[in-house]
Amino acid sequence: MRRAITRDGAAVAYQTAGRGTPLLLLAGQANTHHWWDGVREDFEDGYRTITLDWLGTGASDKPDRPYSTRGFAADAVAVLDDLGVERAHVYGTSMGGRVAQWLAADHPERVGALVLGCTSPGGAHGVERDNTVRRSLAQPDREAARRALLDLMYTPAWTATHPGPQQTLGDPELPGFARRRHLAASAGHDAWDALPGITAPTLVIHGTDDRFNPAANAPLLAERIRGAALHLVNGARHAYFEEFRALASPAVLTFLDGEVTG
Template identity: 70%
Template sequence: MPFAKTSDGLAVHYEVHGRGRPLVLISGQSNTLHWWDRVRGDFESRFTTIVLDHLGTGESDKPDADVYSTPRFAADVVSVLDDLGIDRAHVYGTSMGGRIAQWIAVRHPERVDRLVLGCTSPGGRHGVERGADVRKALADPDPAAVRRALLDLMYTPKWRVRVPGPYYTLGDRHMPAYARRRHLRASARHDSWDVLPSITAPTLVLHGTDDLFNPTANAPLLAERIPDARLHLIPGARHGYFEEFRDVASPLVADFLEG
């Protein structure tokens, strides 16, 4: 089981699959590398995929300390690339993974070939927040009710009937409560607005038109703020567009990455 050591000595678990040019796939908040299990195979004949457990999740270290932030998670990804001896890679992040990917492109531009930002946001006062009804549903004290709300935000009812599970995007069930709180805070504190214009990597912004979890209005904000970014909205898709609409999203991403 491979681990990369961060600059402060923490261990980040990762996996490598496939063959071809390196592609880092970055998971959402409070999720492990299994976030990509249904989708990773779409890329492995054309790319060497690299997936990782964020600090606080999966097999990675879980410090109960103030070390969780989207810029820090970006540095952890670079630590994984260093451990593999990879100088430059494509980067594809979804949800909080897209926030992390923004910081990789901003702070480590020499490490990013092409960038894909999926169902994500610039955060801060410029980002579009989810509605009060969504926040209320996710704050329900009943874990079963929160799970039902998350499923509805991620996937359409039609897809949930066709694919009854397991679902890999609802959070790491074994994650300590303190780490879950710290992940939530890290994502909420993300604000890349001022630095987005400095991104030099060719960028594709993807989003579902029916995403209420991370409102679709964030996609054009990112695309307009990042120089020469492309924008593609997937009709009818919710937050889990990359799974439910993989027949559309994965070819779009692969073709973009191959230039």
Template identity: 65%
Template sequence: MPLATAADGTAIHYLTHGSGDPLVLLSGQSNDHHWWDPVRDAFAARFTTVVIDHRGTGGSGRPDTDTYSTPGFARDVVAVLDHAGIGRAHVYGTSMGGRIAQFLAADHPDRVGRLVLGCTSPGGPHAVERGPAVRAALGQADPDAVRRALLELMYTPGWLAEQERLRPGREYHTLGDPTMPAYARRRHLRASNRHDAWDALPRVKAPTLVVHGTDDTFNPAANVPLLAGRIPDARTFLVPGARHAYFEEFADVATEPVLAFLAQPPLP
């Protein structure tokens, strides 16, 4: 089990799979590397994929310390690249993973080839935040109601119904790592809420693609032009009708454009 060591001594678990130029895939808040399971093979067919368990999740260390932040998570990624012997990699981050990727590209530009930011935002006062109805749904006391609300924020009702018909009781890898202790979940939430890359984004030198589902209310698509407007020469790609987990439900629409973007030109 490959384990890198972060600057504070925390063990960071990661896995590699595939062949070709390296591609780091960064998952969302309170999620481990399994977030990417449904689509990882498609990327591994063309790239050497690197998936990471953020600190607090999966096989990584779980310190109950004030070391959880999006710039800090970015430094953890650098530790993984160093341990794996990778000088520069493409990076595809979704949700909080996209927030981490922003600081990775801005603060460590020599480590990032091409950058894809999915279903994410710049954070801070300039971002468009989720509405009060979404916050209320996620703040319910009943955990089953919260789970259902989160599923409906991630996926369209029709797709969820079809999944229930085809695979009753199936596991969803976008709902959080069930092994996380409560303190780590709180620290992940705080890190995501405190993210503010507005001043850092103009420093991003990597060619960048911003991807988002048009019907995402968990992290509103209005953040797309904000990100693209701050990152020099960034491109955008919207997935019609998709919600937050566009990369899974709409993989047949979203994966190939991302692969095409990452493939040109090759890493120097």
């Protein structure tokens, strides 16, 4: 565990494992690097994986100020700088995929290949979750809301055989103000105008049954980013990368390996 200092003086905790070409893994909203625990080792034979705890989570500082996906992208650059990594492949999922869009758009020289998982362009062009999903997550009964989130992340067949604890349901130590700041950052994301300027080879990957971040966002991203490839994981919900690991990780590795050797 090391800590990088951002432009405004906040400390971002980050972690590395494996060896080879740097691969920056960006987690979902209100989550720490533990989001990747179930699949990180899939990438460690050929890649030096780099993860971080977003501001407000884990071992990072928790300033009570507005957060943004574009600001989180700048924080990721601070991590790369602290490591002395000039260029890395980037795999972002959920809110991490929104951050990855800005990373590739604002810092093209720092991004090799780009993978955008279960994410959205945001703004007026993004497809939002429906009101039924919104209500299920906003109910005052915290345990009921947690069960609703679990159902959006995984299929019942998975949860029946994987009792957890699941690492994708948010940082359990997250302060209330940070949870609200993360929600606002993700909701405020709008990279639509920047997407055509992304030059990194891009793979968009999404579960077909994702209602948390609707799968209709995947073709929007793939069509908006020049030359992007689209891969849909049939039957997968939001946490496709974990439950459908046997399909998703090889698809991502095939794409990344092709960019390394190509």
